[in-house]
Amino acid sequence: xxxLSEVKKDWGKxxxxxxxxxxxxxxxxxxxxxxxxxxDTIAKVPLSTKAEMDTAIDAAQEAWWAWRxxxxxxxxxxxxxxxxxxxxxxxxxARIITQEQxxxxxxxxxxxxxxxxxxxxxxxxxxxxxxxxxxxxxxxNIDEEVIISPLGVFGVIxxxxxxxxxxxxxxxYAVATGNTFIVKPSEQVPLTTQYMFKLIEEAGFPPGVVNxxxxxxxxxxxxxxxNKVKGMSFVGSTPIAKWIYKRGGETxxxxxxxxxxxxxxxxxxxxxxxxxxxxxxxxxxxxAGQRCLAGSNLVAVGxxxxxxxxxxxEASKKLKVGYGLDESSNMGPVISEAAKKKxxxxxxxxxxxxxxxxxxxxxxxxPGYEKGYFIxxxxxxxxxxxxxxxxxEIFGPVVSFLRMKQLDDAIEFIHRSPFGNAASIYTQNGxxxxxFRYKVQCGNIGINVGIVAAMAYFPFAGYKNSFFGSLHGxxxxxxxxxxxxxxxxxxxF
Amino acid sequence: MFQCEFPExxxxxxxxxxxxxxxxxxxxxxxxxxxxxxLTAGAETFRTLVAAHKKRGDLLxxxxxxxxxxxxxxxxQDLDSRQYIPDLNRPQGADLKAAxxxxxxxxxxxxSFYGDMSKIAGNLxxxxxxxxxxxxxxxxxxxxxxxxx
Numbered sequence: 012x013x014x015l016s017e018v019k020k021d022w023g024k025x026x027x028x029x030x031x032x033x034x035x036x037x038x039x040x041x042x043x044x045x046x047x048x049x050x051d052t053i054a055k056v057p058l059s060t061k062a063e064m065d066t067a068i069d070a071a072q073e074a075w076w077a078w079r080x081x082x083x084x085x086x087x088x089x090x091x092x093x094x095x096x097x098x099x100x101x102x103x104x105a106r107i108i109t110q111e112q113x114x115x116x117x118x119x120x121x122x123x124x125x126x127x128x129x130x131x132x133x134x135x136x137x138x139x140x141x142x143x144x145x146x147x148x149x150x151x152n153i154d155e156e157v158i159i160s161p162l163g164v165f166g167v168i169x170x171x172x173x174x175x176x177x178x179x180x181x182x183x184y185a186v187a188t189g190n191t192f193i194v195k196p197s198e199q200v201p202l203t204t205q206y207m208f209k210l211i212e213e214a215g216f217p218p219g220v221v222n223x224x225x226x227x228x229x230x231x232x233x234x235x236x237x238n239k240v241k242g243m244s245f246v247g248s249t250p251i252a253k254w255i256y257k258r259g260g261e262t263x264x265x266x267x268x269x270x271x272x273x274x275x276x277x278x279x280x281x282x283x284x285x286x287x288x289x290x291x292x293x294x295x296x297x298x299a300g301q302r303c304l305a306g307s308n309l310v311a312v313g314x315x316x317x318x319x320x321x322x323x324x325e326a327s328k329k330l331k332v333g334y335g336l337d338e339s340s341n342m343g344p345v346i347s348e349a350a351k352k353k354x355x356x357x358x359x360x361x362x363x364x365x366x367x368x369x370x371x372x373x374x375x376x377x378p379g380y381e382k383g384y385f386i387x388x389x390x391x392x393x394x395x396x397x398x399x400x401x402x403x404e405i406f407g408p409v410v411s412f413l414r415m416k417q418l419d420d421a422i423e424f425i426h427r428s429p430f431g432n433a434a435s436i437y438t439q440n441g442x443x444x445x446x447f448r449y450k451v452q453c454g455n456i457g458i459n460v461g462i463v464a465a466m467a468y469f470p471f472a473g474y475k476n477s478f479f480g481s482l483h484g485x486x487x488x489x490x491x492x493x494x495x496x497x498x499x500x501x502x503x504f
Numbered sequence: 505m506f507q508c509e510f511p512e513x514x515x516x517x518x519x520x521x522x523x524x525x526x527x528x529x530x531x532x533x534x535x536x537x538x539x540x541x542x543l544t545a546g547a548e549t550f551r552t553l554v555a556a557h558k559k560r561g562d563l564l565x566x567x568x569x570x571x572x573x574x575x576x577x578x579x580x581q582d583l584d585s586r587q588y589i590p591d592l593n594r595p596q597g598a599d600l601k602a603a604x605x606x607x608x609x610x611x612x613x614x615x616s617f618y619g620d621m622s623k624i625a626g627n628l629x630x631x632x633x634x635x636x637x638x639x640x641x642x643x644x645x646x647x648x649x650x651x652x653x
Contacts, residue, residue, distance in 0.1 A: 013509055098569075101569055116517060117516065117572060117577055118577060120517065120568065120572050121572045121577060124570070124572065289579065290578055292579055293577045293579065297577060326579070326581060329579075329581050330579060331512075331514055338511055338517050338518045338521050339511050339512045339513075341514055341515060341579045
């Protein structure tokens with residue numbers, strides 16, 4: 012089967028989109044953007060300066076009031092335009108995601124659909140943003156009402172693992188509610204966002220309403236330091252999430268910051284073996300384990316351990332690792348040489364700590380892509396809760412297999428983790444499932460589902476070190492994050 | 505001359521790609537047959553089948569776009585999809601009877617593919633399973649039409 016064609020082999024210099032114009036960065040600092048499967052340089056991305064971010068913030072601030080005064084129904088219409096354009100460009104978007112991020116084309120198509128779903132939900136802003144009132148609510152002949160109002164300029168700092176979807180968890184809601192916005196994509200995967208912004212431009216948003224600034228620390232600091240920016244969203248690692256939350260708080264911003272994860276998938280003795288294994292495979296190995304919802308620990312409770320492990324190993328060995336644009340690939344590469352090195356370090360650490368390496372993905376060779384940042388499926392048995400590979404976020408296709416006697420042991424193990432992003436249970440027993448759902452302190456709970464990815468109309472939750480803030484991305488939570496309530500009490504003499 | 509590239513079916517996406525190739529192949533074969541002077545008695549049927557298979561291709565593309573998400577991207581293992589690859593090399597100079605027999609064999613292969621994939625998809629996506637089940641039935645109806653020519 013031939014590999015699907017790339018939309019473009021070489022994207023040249025990535026540009027910023029500020030105040031409705033495509034602009035070249037004046038920075039002297041540029042990074043190579045690499046295709047992680049081929050390691051070819053496919054673009055150069057600027058590390059934009061503080062001044063460039065400030066210009067974007069000023070443009071967003073200047074555009075805000077007129078956009079705020081644009082009726083919600085008109086704001087929604089631009090969203091409908093964008094949806095139609097994105098449907099037209101669906102396959103191109105997916106292929107660019109795969110080219111720069113490495114995930115399989117199926118995964119990229121799923122991600123593209125998620126982007127569109129967020130636009131669809133945000134297009135319902137006329138009802139989502141509606142306030143409420145109560146006649147005689149304050150006293151006789153004195154009415155009380157709540158108006159839900161936008162706040163001004165917002166921004167997002169994005170990660171590398173979902174170049175399409177993550178910005179769409181945020182900006183459509185911010186903009187639909189009458190705010191203006193700045194997207195700072197990951198410098199490792201700027202191409203999808205650049206392509207999306209061409210579509211955003213075509214959809215007809217007024218200049219300055221949605222802006223794109225590429226970069227790294229300087230751009231992020233400028234956004235954090237500006238008192239014109241009312242709030243920020245972030246998705247990435249826990250240390251940076253914590254830092255953004257703290258820095259943003261110091262300048263009075265609203266902040267929602269999603270951090271890392273260490274997700275456990277718990278198999279109970281009555282789990283349906285074939286379905287469970289198949290479902291777990293996509294959780295552990297999808298996106299090469301680089302999802303914040305990816306399974307990392309496989310916790311077997313009771314006597315399912317041996318048959319489960321046997322089947323899981325057999326199935327893991329059959330997975331086809333390759334370039335994501337080859338549609339028959341089940342798993343692509345990790346994002347970079349540095350990411351690969353980090354994951355390999357964890358595998359070495361697991362061996363050193365005494366875990367038994369049943370499948371070793373360290374030396375995988377993918378024909379035709381020998382230089383690519385590939386790591387094969389890797390499975391450790393005899394992992395104990397105190398080992399690093401059971402506790403720390405690996406962000407790669409590495410499975411730590413743990414054995415527990417009963418469900419409470421598994422729940423206790425999950426509770427000891429500093430992370431609280433996701434956890435799943437595989438069972439046919441409603442009581443076990445209910446206990447798990449009730450007791451586990453994670454924001455996203457799966458019952459016979461290994462990737463607990465909230466749809467656009469639900470919040471993408473997270474507890475403990477996996478999330479800093481109160482209101483999450485997507486759906487009604489996002490609408491609340493980007494707006495404030497204004498109470499009005501009215502009396503006519 | 506047309507070419508189909510049938511992938512190894514390891515994911516739901518490759519099942520749909522395989523199906524799209526089947527539809528593309530059927531469209532090309534029927535299009536040629538509808539223009540073949542020796543087969544004028546069947547031209548109308550072939551033209552109808554061209555339109556029908558094009559429509560099925562659109563439906564499959566829609567299914568791929570709308571029905572895939574990361575919650576159900578489970579791998580498909582141990583499926584030898586080569587058994588479903590039809591012979592798309594039309595015998596040149598064949599009369600209507602021979603050409604119809606050739607086309608009916610394509611419909612039969614296609615019916616087997618969709619019938620089996622419907623069972624696999626049933627575990628993942630009930631709507632996709634329903635679409636594939638319906639396609640298998642359509643293939644068998646097409647086969648009957650062709651055999652009646």
